[in-house]
Amino acid sequence: MENSSHHIVPYRVYLIILAILILMTGISVAVTQIDLGVITIAVALLLATVKSAFVLIYFMHLKFDNRMFSIMAVGVFLMIGVVIFVTFLDYLFR
Amino acid sequence: MISEPKHASEPSYLEYKGKHKGILAWILSTDHKRIGLLYLYTIMSFFVVGATLGLLMKLELIAPGKTIMEAQMYNVTFTLHGIIMIFVIVIPGLPAVFGNFFLPIMIGAKDVAFPRLNLLSWWVYIAGIILVLIALFTGDGPPDTGWTFYAPYSFKTAGNMLPAVFGAFVLGFSSILTGLNFIVTIHRMRAPGMRWLKMPIFPWTLYGTAWIQLLATPIIGITLLMVAGERLFNIGFFDPALGGDPILYQHLFWIYSHPAVYIMILPAMGAISEIIPTFARKEIFGYKFVVGSTLAIAFVGYFVWGHHMFTSGMSGTALFAFSILTFLVAIPSAIKVFNWISTLYKGSIRMETPLYWALSFIFVFMIGGLSGLMQGAVAINVHVHDTHFIVAHFHFIVFGGTGFAFFGAMHYWFPKIWGRMYDAAWANTGWIIFFIGFLSLYGPMFYLGLQGMPRRYYDYDESFHGGNILSSLGAIIMIAGAMVIIVNLIRSARKGAPAVADPWGGRGLEWKIPSPPPLENFDEIPVIK
Incomplete structure (x- = not known):
């Protein structure tokens, strides 16, 4: 962690991540044109999660930071994931 | 083993004269101890308001039909009682008061990680309270939805919902900031040698609580904003007429509000886990x-x-x-109870007021917990849902659990906080009156609920009259006990006998520093061996 603030990421990496995020935003919009039935929300959440992961890993420097922060972030994602899964035990079986 | 810190050379946090004087020296202080007391005074002031509203409800229910208020006023009263007790008192409760005061001391730090953020948390908390109060005195009357703000009624009622909902939203920010502060403090500021498994239990429970505050509170924040969106823009999240789902509101509300029960009870369990080993003069069993x-x-x-x-x-x-x-969540709760009992077993027990509170905590928590386990079974739950049985159950947990632990912690750490001893005879008298009143107030509600008396009704069938008389008398007794306790504590804080550094023979770092603690707690950061 002590060295993390001094890590310099080339602009090229940021631009690539930006391009990926814009592309995925386009996919998020495009996918709404397809009827995916019960997995519609799961696909939307998955795309949003991948985009968030890119932001966390590169823009927020999790990749270069103490491993503990990555573990915490993954733990939080898993927790929210399970909460959403349990909620859908109601909606999918109603 | 803890190396003894040297005797403090600084004045106590109560005597310290800084840049500001008078009340400004408190409301602008970034000292974690003063902020803890700011929360305490705010919480106790609103406890008087919330308890008064509760007493008014019990007086209304002392006889069938209208007794002292109309039905609509009863709806408003139980709503405000719930909002104040839950959002203003019990959720901040132990973490904000004793967590702020004792977390840094118990882990050997001079303050929390972000002292200014800590003060901001209190100010945000006050802003939230003001918004809730605005709901009372403006618009077309106070909210009448119950503290749960259930949709679709919450966006259809004429009651003044928006300030109340926004107030609860703002109060949530205070909770998040406190949780964040505690997590960073525990990760980064433990004294040298205090490894994770050498940390006292109370900070451990604050750590678990802080994660809940951090992760669950944003969900209620967004949910309450959605309710505001429904009222203001008629969006349709929860309105079936617009394709929404009212049950979605219930999911979102309880995704926060059930973990919030653990925000309330975990630090309470932490305080009990400090009190019992001290007065059994043993290490806690099964750390x-x-x-x-x-x-x-x-x-x-x-x-x-x-x-x-x-x-x-x-x-x-x-x-x-x-x-x-x-059913699964009952297992770790039961482990704790077994560990407390095992700690007492063959202990050299010293009966003092904090231990009376701790023992009565176990008693009422067991009743509340086991009645909660009953409701885990769907068949029983459907029968008792929205009856007085539920009111009894959650008061045994939230008031009997958190409230008893709060009063226990209050007496346990009283000598450290104010540097004075409380009057033990009056404290014990207050406890027994309160305990009898509590059981008389909430005990009959189990019976009334099983007989079918619904909650949130200002009127009832004559067959429920006997139980309600007992319950209302219990409320009066309990309030009398609370008054004895609070007056004794206020009086003792001013005129009690001076306390030594460690009046109970405690083991934690808080008992190694003077009473009251010096401004920065330790002259030198202690080293844990």
Whole structure:
């Protein structure tokens, strides 16, 4: 962690991540044109999660930071994931 | 083993004269101890308001029909009682008061990680309270939805919902900031040598609580904003006429509000886990199991919210899943109770007021917990849902659990906070009156609920009259006990006999520094061996 603030990421990496995020935003919009039935929300959440992961890993420097922060972030994602899964035990079986 | 810190060379936090004077020296202080007391004074002031509203409800229910208020006023009264007690008092409760005051001291730090953020938390908390109060005195009358703000009524009622909902939203920010502060403090500021498994139990419970505050509170924030969106823009999240789902509101509300029960009870369990070993003069039995059960409660507690919704129309699969998960959360809670009892076993027990509170905590918590386990079974839950049985159950947990632990912690740490001893005879008298009043107030509600008396009704059938008379008399007795306790504590804080550094023979770092603590707690950061 002590060295993390001094890590310099080339602009090229940021631009690539930006391009990926814009592309995925386009996919998020495009996918709404397809009827995916019960997995519609799961696909939307998955795309949003991948985009968030890119932001966390590169823009927020999790990749270069103490491993503990990555573990915490993954733990939080898993927790929210399970909460959403349990909620859908109601909606999918109603 | 803890190396003895040197005697403090600084004035106590109560005597310290800084840049500001008078009340400004408190409301602008970034000292974690003063901020803890700011929360205490605010919480106790609003406890008087919330308890008065509760007493008025019990007076209304002392006889069938209208007694002292109309039905609409009764709806408003139980709504305000709930909002004040839950959002203003019990959720901040132990973490904000004793967590702020003792967390840094117990882990050997001079303050929390972000002292200014800590003060901001209190100011945000005050802003939230002001918004809730605005709801009372403006618009077309106070909110009447109950503290749960259930949709669709919450966006259809004429009551002044928006300030109340926004107030609860703002109060949530205070909770998040405190949780964030505690997590960073515990990770980064433990004294040298205080490894994770050498940390006292109370900070462990604050750690579990802080994660819940951080992760669950944003969900209620967004949910309350959605309610505001429904009222202002008619969006249709929860309105079936617009394709929305009212049960979605219940899911979102309880995804936060059930873990919030653990925000209330985990620090209470932490305080009890400090009191019992001190007065049994033993180390706590099964330290690692107590720590593990704390984290297990915090974790499993996220996934049991659906047991509040067994009659809402959820799927059978969800009923089954939530029922099993609810039974699971009882296991770590029971581990704690076994560990407390085992700590007492063959201990050299010293009966003092904090231990009376701790023992009565175990008694009422067991009744509250076991009656909660009953409701984990869908068949029983459907029968007692929205009856007085539920009111009895959650008061045994929230008031009997958190409230008793709060008063126990108050007496336990009183000598450290104010540097004076309380009057033990009056403290014990207050406790026994309060305990008898509590059981008389909430005990009959179990019976009334099983007989079918619904909650949130200002009127009832004559057959419920006897239980309600006993319950209302219990409320009066309990309020009398609370007055004895509070007056004794206020008087003792001013005129009690001076306290020594360690009046109870405690083992934690807080007992190694003078009473009251010096400004920065330790002259030198202690080293834990």
